[in-house]
Amino acid sequence: MAVAAPPSRVLGASLPWWLLIAPALILMLAFYAFPLAEVLWISFTEPEPGLSNYERLITSEAVQRVWITTLRICIITTVITLLAGYVVAYALSSAPPRVQRWMFLFILLPLWISVLVRAFAWVTILRRQGLINEALIGAGLIDEPLRLIWNEFGIAVGMVHYMIPYAVLPLYASMRDIDPRLVPAARGLGASRFEAFRSVFLPLTRPGIIAASVLVFIFSLGFYVTPAILGGGRTLMIAEYIKLQILDLIRWGLGTMMASTLLIAIVLLLWALSRIVDIRRVFGSG
Amino acid sequence: MAALSHALTVDRVSKHYGPVRAVDDVSLTIGRGDFVTLLGPSGSGKTTLLMAIAGFVAPTSGQILLDDTPITPLPPEKRNFGMVFQGYALFPHMTVAQNVGFPLRVRKVGRAEADRRVADALALVQLDHLADRLPKQLSGGQQQRVALARALVFQPALLLLDEPLSALDKKLRAELQVELKDLHRRVGLTFIYVTHDQEEALSMSDSIAILRDGRLVQEGPPGALYERPATRFVADFLGKSNFIEGVVEEVRADGFSYAAAGQRFVQHGGAEGLAKGAPVLVAIRPEKIEVREAAPAEPEMNGLSGTIAAWSYFGSAFALLVDTPLGRVQAAIPAWRCPVEPSEGRAVHLAWTADASVRVVAD
Structure with a gap:
């Protein structure tokens, strides 16, 4: 009996579909899910089984200080990045296409430069004998160099610089979708420039603002290189604290507890975000 | 209010x-x-x-x-x-x-x-x-x-x-x-x-x-x-128009007569600034053209003979395209009282009064 193979077998697709994704799945399980589970496990078992590591969230002043410092820097960074990013995204969305291409290039360019290089570039600009201090002293405006680095200010500068593209892109996406006639329509109906912006343009960019805020905030939470270099070890953020615990002090339990808490905080934030906006749109699909 | x-x-x-x-x-x-x-x-x-x-x-x-x-x-x-x-x-x-x-x-x-x-x-x-x-x-x-x-x-x-x-x-x-x-x-x-x-x-x-x-x-x-x-552009943009380019033959008190493609036509009004021999442009709406079986007998009627090149039916009207010595002319006739049965190649006579058309400025 010569029966034609069903169409699904023509391309040799007689394998069950899940076998096709199995390699990727195994890879993910072995190198991502398993280590993560391991981290979680250690946080409950080292140095002895129980919740002792998590107790420190309530009892240890050092742990609390790291969390508070991290949250404070992240909130400052997010607010400044959003304000700056909004201005850039607005300029981008209202620029003619030719100019827009160049603007995009300059917004994306920093993403191709190593975060390490950028952090050291900021060191040369901000340090005591750096560009800014030398210039201000040379101009006679100050006598003592300003403390621009090895503190939260320096960290915020470096982080804002790093984060701006991540704020600009979702903001730009939400601005691009706005009918360009809406703001003129509002003004024609009697609204001043500011009123038209406040009551029409701004609310329509709300999804972009939420998306950019959460994106920047989450990225900031786990930031390591920039705070490590621009904080100079004096201002500790979570990522650096974890590295310190695990690699320098060999306190795996405390380190993994902080990593787990950070992970849970991020997952919760993403969940909250998904309740407010369509999360697939935020990350580019559709 | x-x-x-x-x-x-x-x-x-x-x-x-x-x-x-x-x-x-x-x-x-x-x-x-x-x-x-x-x-x-x-x-x-x-x-x-x-x-x-x-x-x-x-x-x-x-x-x-x-x-x-x-x-x-x-x-x-x-x-x-x-x-x-x-x-x-x-x-x-x-x-x-x-x-x-x-x-x-x-x-x-x-x-x-x-x-x-x-x-x-x-x-x-x-x-x-x-x-x-x-x-x-x-x-x-x-x-x-x-x-x-x-x-x-x-x-x-x-x-x-x-x-x-x-x-x-x-x-x-x-x-x-x-x-x-x-x-x-x-x-x-x-x-x-x-x-x-x-x-x-x-x-x-x-x-x-x-x-x-x-x-x-x-x-x-x-x-x-x-x-x-006033101008050819307006006549063409606002509704449809046929245009006749001619040369003035005689200026009268109530208008002028002009020649185009060897035929003579009369026009009411619009004679200001015209002299014999001057070029003139006249516009005529398709619905102001009558279609007849025979050439018009009235002396003040403009007549033009031709053959139907194409026609279409719109329910309320027939739109005819007629090939004439002046070129292709559009005519629109109420369908319920069309005097001739439209068919391609059929010989027809077009007629319009001297006040149906209007002189326009070429632009």
Whole structure:
């Protein structure tokens, strides 16, 4: 009996579909899910089984200080990045296409430069004998160099610089979708420039603002290189604290507890975000 | 409400974008309570002129006056003009009632007063039952009405409409034309309407201003423009026309006679500035041409023989394309009293009276 193979077998697709994704799945399980589970496990078992590591969230002043410092820097960074990013995204969305291409290039360019290089570039600009201090002293405006680095200010500068593209892109996406006639329509109906912006343009960019805020905030939470270099070890953020615990002090339990808490905080934030906006749109699909 | 309406004067307004003259020395007076249409093909400057009136475009020269007050330096929000944009520009994050209430909110009108006026405006366009919907939940025609209500709710000095019907299908457009005309009559405001659709302009306006390449070509009531187009462009853009290029044979008291393709034709009126031997251009509407079996016997009738090259049936009329010594001529005949059975290749005689055609300026 010569029966034609069903169409699904023509391309040799007689394998069950899940076998096709199995390699990727195994890879993910072995190198991502398993280590993560391991981290979680250690946080409950080292140095002895129980919740002792998590107790420190309530009892240890050092742990609390790291969390508070991290949250404070992240909130400052997010607010400044959003304000700056909004201005850039607005300029981008209202620029003619030719100019827009160049603007995009300059917004994306920093993403191709190593975060390490950028952090050291900021060191040369901000340090005591750096560009800014030398210039201000040379101009006679100050006598003592300003403390621009090895503190939260320096960290915020470096982080804002790093984060701006991540704020600009979702903001730009939400601005691009706005009918360009809406703001003129509002003004024609009697609204001043500011009123038209406040009551029409701004609310329509709300999804972009939420998306950019959460994106920047989450990225900031786990930031390591920039705070490590621009904080100079004096201002500790979570990522650096974890590295310190695990690699320098060999306190795996405390380190993994902080990593787990950070992970849970991020997952919760993403969940909250998904309740407010369509999360697939935020990350580019559709 | 008619007492609230205002007149608008456009005084030698130009707008240049580099070397391009989008609006070129246009002067126009729009009477109180008139429905005036700015008509022209795309790129004729009609929208730029409307945007200059609305305050979104600053004229390069000239000024705009509301009654006797110059308004050229005022920003759009200070002009108190209602505007309906192409595509309506409804605020997508506001409900219908919030959209309509927006002009009142920015004017700090009290809550109770604003609610009452929003309800009135929505009743005016028969949308009171949809006040809590979002714009995206409405049909195109309903969105259009919301845009109208929003532009009228604050009792503007003028209503400006930028191709408000262009996004709708043909049948709905016809319905809304009637509604818009009716609305104009009820609110008594001065309406300035921009369109590229000549039928829309003819059916709705008290007055039409035809623009071409930034210049005002002709202005007047629809009937006058249709019957007495000044230029070839107007005759062709507003309705259809056949054109006859001829040479003047004789100038008379009531008109002139001219020759074209070896035949002689007579024309009533329009003889000013003509002399024997001068070139002349005459336009004739397809529906003013009669089709006959035999050549016209009347001496004052213009006659032209030809053969039918193509024909089509529109229910109400036949449209014929007739090959004649003058070239291809269009004729439209009421279908129910067509004297000849149209068929391709059939010989027919065309006839028209001396006052059916009109002399136009070649441009």
